[in-house]
Amino acid sequence: MRPPVARRLLKPVTGLAWILVVVWSAVSVTFLLSRIVPADPARLAAGLDAGPEQVAQVRAEMGLDQPLIVQYGRYLGDLLTGDLGRSVQTRQPVLDDLLSALPASLELILVSSLIYAVLGVLAGIAWAYWPRGPHTLLLRLGAVVGVAVPVFWVGLLLQIVFAGRLRWFPVAGNFDFEGTGVPRVTGMGLVDTALTGDLTLVGEALRTLALPVTTLVVTHFAVAMTLMRSSLEEQLRRPYVRTARARGVKERRIVFADALRNALNPVVTMLGLQLGWSLGGVVIIEVIFSWPGLGLYAYHAFSAFDYNAIMAVTLLSTVAFVLINALVGAIYPLLDPRLKEAR
Amino acid sequence: MTTTEPTSGAVGGWRRPTPTELWAGATVLVIAVLLIAPGWIAPLDPYRLDVSQRFRPPGAGHLFGTDDAGRDIFSRVVYGARNSIGAALIVVTVAAVFGVVYGAAAAWSGGILDRILMRVVDLFLAFPYLVFAMAVAASLGRGLTAALVALTVLWWPSYARMVRGQVISLLRDRHVRAARTLGASGPQILRWHVVPHTYDAVLVRYTLDLGQALVALTGLSFLGLGAQPPTPEWGLMIADAKQYALTAWWAAVLPGAVVFLTALNFMSLGDRMRRAGGTR
Numbered sequence: 001m002r003p004p005v006a007r008r009l010l011k012p013v014t015g016l017a018w019i020l021v022v023v024w025s026a027v028s029v030t031f032l033l034s035r036i037v038p039a040d041p042a043r044l045a046a047g048l049d050a051g052p053e054q055v056a057q058v059r060a061e062m063g064l065d066q067p068l069i070v071q072y073g074r075y076l077g078d079l080l081t082g083d084l085g086r087s088v089q090t091r092q093p094v095l096d097d098l099l100s101a102l103p104a105s106l107e108l109i110l111v112s113s114l115i116y117a118v119l120g121v122l123a124g125i126a127w128a129y130w131p132r133g134p135h136t137l138l139l140r141l142g143a144v145v146g147v148a149v150p151v152f153w154v155g156l157l158l159q160i161v162f163a164g165r166l167r168w169f170p171v172a173g174n175f176d177f178e179g180t181g182v183p184r185v186t187g188m189g190l191v192d193t194a195l196t197g198d199l200t201l202v203g204e205a206l207r208t209l210a211l212p213v214t215t216l217v218v219t220h221f222a223v224a225m226t227l228m229r230s231s232l233e234e235q236l237r238r239p240y241v242r243t244a245r246a247r248g249v250k251e252r253r254i255v256f257a258d259a260l261r262n263a264l265n266p267v268v269t270m271l272g273l274q275l276g277w278s279l280g281g282v283v284i285i286e287v288i289f290s291w292p293g294l295g296l297y298a299y300h301a302f303s304a305f306d307y308n309a310i311m312a313v314t315l316l317s318t319v320a321f322v323l324i325n326a327l328v329g330a331i332y333p334l335l336d337p338r339l340k341e342a343r
Numbered sequence: 344m345t346t347t348e349p350t351s352g353a354v355g356g357w358r359r360p361t362p363t364e365l366w367a368g369a370t371v372l373v374i375a376v377l378l379i380a381p382g383w384i385a386p387l388d389p390y391r392l393d394v395s396q397r398f399r400p401p402g403a404g405h406l407f408g409t410d411d412a413g414r415d416i417f418s419r420v421v422y423g424a425r426n427s428i429g430a431a432l433i434v435v436t437v438a439a440v441f442g443v444v445y446g447a448a449a450a451w452s453g454g455i456l457d458r459i460l461m462r463v464v465d466l467f468l469a470f471p472y473l474v475f476a477m478a479v480a481a482s483l484g485r486g487l488t489a490a491l492v493a494l495t496v497l498w499w500p501s502y503a504r505m506v507r508g509q510v511i512s513l514l515r516d517r518h519v520r521a522a523r524t525l526g527a528s529g530p531q532i533l534r535w536h537v538v539p540h541t542y543d544a545v546l547v548r549y550t551l552d553l554g555q556a557l558v559a560l561t562g563l564s565f566l567g568l569g570a571q572p573p574t575p576e577w578g579l580m581i582a583d584a585k586q587y588a589l590t591a592w593w594a595a596v597l598p599g600a601v602v603f604l605t606a607l608n609f610m611s612l613g614d615r616m617r618r619a620g621g622t623r
Contacts, residue, residue, distance in 0.1 A: 021466070022466060022469045022470075025466055026470065029475075030478060033478055033479060033482035034482065036482055036483070037481075037482050037484075144607065144610060144611050144614065145607065147554075147610060148554055148558070148603060148606040148607040148609075148610045148611075149603050149606075149607075150558045150561060150562065150599065150602050150603055150606065151558075151562065152561075152562060152565045152578070152581060152582075152599065153581070153596075153599035153600070153602060153603055156581070156585065156588055156595050156596065156599060157596060157599070159588065159589075160588055160589060160592045160595075160596065163589075164588070164589035164592075171589070276471055277471055277472075277473060279471060279474060280471050280472070280473025280474040280477070281473065283473075283474075283477065283566065284562055284565060284566065287565075287566065288585070298474075298477065299566060301481075302477060302478075302481040302566065302567070302568060303567055305481070307482075310478055310481055310482070311478075313474070313478075314474055314475065314477075314478040317471050317474040318470055318471060318474070318475075320471075321469070321470070321471040322469060325469070
């Protein structure tokens with residue numbers, strides 16, 4: 001056994017090393033993937049009417065005539081300087097494309113995660129707190145439906161009913177900055193309209209968010225709810241709860257002051273994982289609602305074999321995923337005092 | 344198909360099947376018919392175009408209506424089961440078999456090899472699988488096979504991790520020590536005395552995963568990264584119908600409902616099997 005002091009000092013180091021290993025593997029895999037794309041990137045970049053000499057020239061410019069290992073080295077070097085290459089489609093640096101698409105996705109992800117996390121946790125607590133009654137049937141149904149229902153189906157259904165038939169919400173698109181003249185500060189419609197202080201504009205931004213956010217909430221809240229319920233129920237079976245009950249502590253106090261704190265840990269982990277996955281999950285939603293975020297950008301990149309863009313989006317979501325997981329690991333001890341002492 | 348219901352009565356003797364077993368049996372039967380003989384159910388040719396029959400709403404002639412090319416959507420859904428459910432079956436089956444073998448091998452070898460093998464699993468699980476599946480499918484050149492490969496590559500690690508944990512605890516079991524005392528070799532013990540005990544849990548996850556894989560695969564197809572037109576495939580049908588969803592809602596909504604109900608069936612069946620089996 002390693003002495004505890006050494007282990008304590010080593011833990012952040014191995015954690016960081018692991019993050020680097022994951023990111024490096026993601027870089028290597030995406031690089032390999034980009035070199036097996038069935039389309040010729042030089043041909044795509046040169047354009048349809050380019051002759052063979054032009055294509056060859058573009059290929060040399062892009063370094064695609066070099067051996068694979070040289071290309072790999074150059075790619076790694078470029079990455080370290082923040083150069084993700086140029087998109088074949090938009091003809092702009094991929095990094096600029098990503099940065100301009102990021103706020104729209106973040107807005108969608110943050111608003112919906114906040115809602116489904118709170119809803120899921122509250123519903124899970126209610127389920128464990130009142131385990132019997134007619135509402136459990138509804139919650140059980142919601143739990144199974146919520147994990148099985150395909151995102152694209154919910155999205156299309158909401159779009160057809162609430163945008164197509166009832167016309168309550170716009171069919172597609174995010175907040176219209178150009179039409180309303182709202183200055184882009186963060187690029188997130190909700191935040192920027194709030195900065196202008198005009199409530200009708202905020203309402204406009206909320207209307208565009210309503211359907212995609214509802215889709216995300218419907219397809220995501222069930223996991224948190226089920227986990228919260230089972231975790232809390234497990235805590236309520238523990239001896240310390242029985243002791244507290246025997247001592248006459250109020251049930252509400254037992255649940256909310258003692259059991260809930262211990263029960264939250266796995267739920268927080270799961271919510272972190274879901275947040276990490278959400279970048280993949282929003283692709284379908286952004287495609288349905290033509291929401292100009294990273295998902296829609298990735299979708300266009302996939303359809304056009306825009307390999308620099310594909311690599312960049314994949315890398316970005318991997319880095320976000322790994323960092324979120326590491327972050328969740330780091331806030332763990334704050335939630336669970338036992339782990340703070342162990343660390 | 345066996346389930347994890349507690350067996351009542353003598354082993355091998357006939358007993359009344361439990362509701363879960365009946366449910367599982369019916370599921371297997373329906374899927375078998377859909378995969379082997381879709382022609383028995385589908386009234387029309389899924390590829391036949393008929394411009395005079397465009398955008399017919401659901402009714403007597405066309406149960407699910409027709410699409411923009413006048414094709415019968417119900418027939419396309421029935422034939423599409425081969426591509427959608429069939430593909431999900433392949434993904435989860437290959438992933439489960441490989442994961443079980445991998446996890447059992449890691450647990451058996453122990454020591455440094457086990458640690459390396461499980462680090463590889465950790466690495467796979469550290470990737471956001473949906474984005475990677477999209478990238479892999481896009482790079483392999485859009486098609487059902489590409490989507491299949493992409494999902495399978497990312498699906499096996501969860502089985503490996505689960506089976507490894509179970510095998511490690513089973514190896515400490517008394518019946519394994521007894522088998523070893525009686526002179527059974529390592530592979531024999533693993534094959535006959537350890538791995539079969541993990542099948543209950545694997546079967547539960549397998550059933551749940553069929554639903555997950557179906558949703559993931561149809562999602563990839565929906566993004567154009569799976570089956571290509573004019574193949575009848577559920578996700579692709581919905582993607583094609585998306586552009587006219589506001590006028591001819593049925594073309595998108597009804598195949599989507601079939602995806603949902605199929606996934607729901609697998610997941611609630613798996614859920615029920617898990618609760619019936621209890622936790623080991």
